[in-house]
Amino acid sequence: MDHSVSCARLYVLHVGGFRLPRNSVAPGALNGAEPVYMPIYCYLIQHPTHGNILVDTGQGYDKPTPAGVGGPEDSVVAKLGELGLTPDDIDYVILSHMHLDHAGEMSRFPRSTFVVRREELRAAWWPEKCEGGYVYDQYKDTRDYTYIQVPDNVDYDLFMDGSVILVDTHGHSRGHQSVAVRLRNTGRALLICDAASLRENLERSLLPGVCTDNWRALESLEKIRRYERGGYRLFFMHDPDVEYRLSPRYYD
Ligand SMILES: [Zn+2]
Numbered sequence: 001m002d003h004s005v006s007c008a009r010l011y012v013l014h015v016g017g018f019r020l021p022r023n024s025v026a027p028g029a030l031n032g033a034e035p036v037y038m039p040i041y042c043y044l045i046q047h048p049t050h051g052n053i054l055v056d057t058g059q060g061y062d063k064p065t066p067a068g069v070g071g072p073e074d075s076v077v078a079k080l081g082e083l084g085l086t087p088d089d090i091d092y093v094i095l096s097h098m099h100l101d102h103a104g105e106m107s108r109f110p111r112s113t114f115v116v117r118r119e120e121l122r123a124a125w126w127p128e129k130c131e132g133g134y135v136y137d138q139y140k141d142t143r144d145y146t147y148i149q150v151p152d153n154v155d156y157d158l159f160m161d162g163s164v165i166l167v168d169t170h171g172h173s174r175g176h177q178s179v180a181v182r183l184r185n186t187g188r189a190l191l192i193c194d195a196a197s198l199r200e201n202l203e204r205s206l207l208p209g210v211c212t213d214n215w216r217a218l219e220s221l222e223k224i225r226r227y228e229r230g231g232y233r234l235f236f237m238h239d240p241d242v243e244y245r246l247s248p249r250y251y252d
Contacts, residue, residue: 005048005049005159005161005162005163005182006048006163006182006183006184007045007046007047007048007163007164007181007182007183008046008047008048008184008252009044009045009046009183009250009251009252010043010044010045010046010181010183010186010189010250010251010252011043011044011045011046011083011247011248011249011250011251012041012043012235012244012245012246012247012250012251013041013042013043013044013058013076013079013080013246013247014039014040014041014074014079014246014247015040015041015042015058015059015070015074015075015076015079016039016040016058016059016061016068016069016070016071016074016075017037017038017039017040017068017069017070017238017240018037018038018040018059018065018067018068018069018101019035019036019037019038019067019069020035020036020038020067021033021034021035021036022036022038022198022200024209025038025194025197025198025201025208025209025238026197026198026200026201026204026206026207026208026209027206027207027209028204028206029198029200029204029206030200036240037069037240038197038238038239038240039237039238039239039240040058040059040101040237040238041235041237041238041244042054042055042056042057042058042076042079043055043056043179043191043235044080044083044085044247045164045181047159047163047164049159050091050092050159050163050164051091051092052085052089052090052091052092053090053091053092053093053094053164054076054080054090054092054093054094054109054112055093055094055095055096055179055191055193056076056094056095056096056102056103056193056237057076057093057095057102057103057104057105057106057108057109058074058075058076058101058102058104058105059100059101059104059105060075060100060104060105060138061074061075061104063137063138065100065101065104065135068101075105076105076108077105077108079247082247082248083247083248087108087109087110087111087112088111090109090111090112091112091113092112092113092114092115093106093109093112093113093114093115094114094115094116094158094164094166094177094179095114095115095116095120096176096177096178096179096191096193096194096195096237097117097120097172097173097175097176097177097193097194098116098120098121098123098124098134098139098173099133099134099173099194100133100134100135100138102193102194103124103134103135103138103139104135104138105138106138106139106142106145107138107139107141107142109145110142110145112145112146113146113147113148114142114145114146114147114148115147115148115150115158115166116147116148116149116150116175117149117150117151117152117168117170117174117175117176117177118149118150118151118152118175119152119170119174119175120173120174120175120176120177121147121149121175122174122175123173123174123175123212124136124139130212131173131174131212132210133173133210150166150175150177152168152170152175153168153170154168155167155168156168156177162182163181163182164179164180164181165179165180165181166178166179166180167179167180167190167223167227168220169192169193169195169220169223169224170212170213170216170220171195171208171211171212171213171214171215171216171217171218171219171220172194172195172208172209172211172212172217172220173194173211173212174212174213176193176194176195176220177193178190178191178192178193178195178224179191179193180227180232183251183252184252185251185252186233186251186252187231187232187233188231188232188233189232189233189234189235189251190224190227190228190232190233190234190235191235191237192224192234192235192236192237193237194208194209194237194238195208195217195220195221195224196208196220196221196224196236197209197236197237197238197239198236198238198239198241199234199236199239199241199242200239201221202221202224202225202228202234205218205221208221
């Protein structure tokens with residue numbers, strides 16, 4: 001197997017955010033009760049052989065979500081437009097999971113191939129009563145889209161070349177996954193998504209909000225710490241205190 005392939009570019013797309021107490025994504029956070037603005041990021045990976053890969057779609061602005069901050073100009077489609085791309089240019093959409101601030105604009109990508117864990121699809125289409133965070137209206141028209149259903153409980157080498165690895169980090173939701181990418185100059189990066197919304201989740205072992213499985217969520221935090229110790233650069237999706245090189249700039 002060839003493990004030498006690198007992704008060409010990684011863009012961090014700032015697609016609005018939400019105003020909530022830190023406790024909502026990290027119960028027990030320091031000063032966690034007062035509402036603060038937390039960003040939502042999506043990621044665009046430009047792959048040398050597999051095209052444009054979007055990670056998550058943000059919240060939908062046609063039907064604003066509770067506590068959401070932003071408007072159509074902040075949507076993932078608008079941010080892609082600033083790079084000269086339309087939804088039809090997106091070959092793959094990897095969904096970390098299908099909560100409302102990640103699956104909000106799924107229906108804007110009917111020609112893309114979606115990459116989602118098997119259990120996550122089942123949770124989204126038929127959640128248990130205790131599983132919040134899914135908004136059926138956001139994806140009710142996507143049933144006939146093309147899906148790669150990623151097997152559960154394994155780390156999955158999407159293109160069999162080591163360039164994009166889907167890392168099992170379930171616990172926050174039934175089928176949550178993070179995304180490990182290899183960049184030529186930046187090195188290895190882990191797009192954590194909601195397995196640890198803030199650095200504080202990692203540093204103080206705080207659960208990433210309401211979880212489907214608390215024990216697995218804590219194991220996923222330890223797994224992410226192992227990735228960081230192993231040299232991965234971590235990208236947090238909702239941390240207002242970590243700064244990134246935002247699109248149109250990129251990591252290569
Ligand atoms: Zn979530």
